[in-house]
Amino acid sequence: MSISGSAAGRDRPRRRRTRRPHRDPYSAWALLGAALLTWGGTTGAAHAAAPSWTITPSAGGAHRPYIYAEGTPGTVLEDKVAVTNPATRPLKITLRAADADNKANGALGLRARAQDTGAWITFAEREVTVPARTRAEIPFTVSVPAGAVPGDHPGAVVASGGGRDAGVSVHLRVSGPTLSALTVERVRARDGAITYDVVNRGNTTLSPRLAVRADGLFGAVLDRAPRALPLELLPGRRVTLTEPWKDAPALDDVDVKVTVTAGGGAGDSATTTARFVPWGALGGGLALLAGGGLAAYGYARRRRPAPDTQGSTS
Numbered sequence: 019m020s021i022s023g024s025a026a027g028r029d030r031p032r033r034r035r036t037r038r039p040h041r042d043p044y045s046a047w048a049l050l051g052a053a054l055l056t057w058g059g060t061t062g063a064a065h066a067a068a069p070s071w072t073i074t075p076s077a078g079g080a081h082r083p084y085i086y087a088e089g090t091p092g093t094v095l096e097d098k099v100a101v102t103n104p105a106t107r108p109l110k111i112t113l114r115a116a117d118a119d120n121k122a123n124g125a126l127g128l129r130a131r132a133q134d135t136g137a138w139i140t141f142a143e144r145e146v147t148v149p150a151r152t153r154a155e156i157p158f159t160v161s162v163p164a165g166a167v168p169g170d171h172p173g174a175v176v177a178s179g180g181g182r183d184a185g186v187s188v189h190l191r192v193s194g195p196t197l198s199a200l201t202v203e204r205v206r207a208r209d210g211a212i213t214y215d216v217v218n219r220g221n222t223t224l225s226p227r228l229a230v231r232a233d234g235l236f237g238a239v240l241d242r243a244p245r246a247l248p249l250e251l252l253p254g255r256r257v258t259l260t261e262p263w264k265d266a267p268a269l270d271d272v273d274v275k276v277t278v279t280a281g282g283g284a285g286d287s288a289t290t291t292a293r294f295v296p297w298g299a300l301g302g303g304l305a306l307l308a309g310g311g312l313a314a315y316g317y318a319r320r321r322r323p324a325p326d327t328q329g330s331t332s
Contacts, residue, residue: 111179118172135173168194169221198282
């Protein structure tokens with residue numbers, strides 16, 4: 019079943035999204051679609067036993083886990099999503115669009131209010147009833163504003179129905195100059211961990227790599243080679259990340275250096291100084307010294323002869 023309808027923006031030139039294969043630089047975009055499943059979740063246990071409906075890009079199958087669109091400012095792009103209802107009764111769904119975002123810890127999620135890609139998407143129909151055992155295709159348009167900033171604009175198409183939410187991530191790139199840049203800020207080392215902020219200062223989605231080194235008074239105490247982080251950092255976002263350091267020295271003065279790099283030449287380093295002092299052991303030692311001093315003082319007082327209080331008479 020194909021669902022069609024009028025969409026806004028027909029008075030402007032349209033550019034149909036081509037479905038030719040393209041190099042995918044975003045290894046975690048499919049994870050956003052998976053995150054959408056837990057973002058809304060189910061609202062009733064009764065739905066757990068019923069066959070689950072799905073929403074996917076209308077073409078491409080498993081080889082197209084998300085929607086990719088690219089156009090210049092002022093362009094209107096077209097695509098479709100497909101909702102499959104395997105149940106034996108009709109399914110009513112409501113469609114909406116949202117902006118993708120990084121949570122404070124870097125996980126992908128959705129903004130509560132669309133201001134970017136989510137606000138540019140218009141559906142042919144927002145409310146659709148899908149008959150039993152039927153696949154329905156719903157067209158939508160992405161109207162890229164004339165003043166849109168070049169670069170990546172992540173979003174999602176979210177469907178709600180049958181007591182649950184599900185969605186498809188939308189990777190929109192606005193044509194124009196791109197910049198890959200990041201900064202590392204606020205490095206802290208304490209409590210068995212190194213905490214730091216990474217800020218995407220460019221207009222492309224970044225896949226960061228992390229390297230950490232710490233040098234103490236007598237040489238290196240930590241040296242971790244660069245490795246990929248399980249994170250896709252969206253343009254303009256700041257995240258706070260934590261690197262475990264359970265074997266930090268007990269007593270040392272350490273310079274910690276955090277280096278983060280990404281494709282396109284993005285990279286930055288930041289340092290901090292951490293002083294490790296075994297306050298527990300020192301406190302215990304001081305307590306023992308204090309206790310020993312008090313004991314010696316008490317012993318000396320007991321050993322001191324008592325003064326002669328009887329006077330002599332003549």
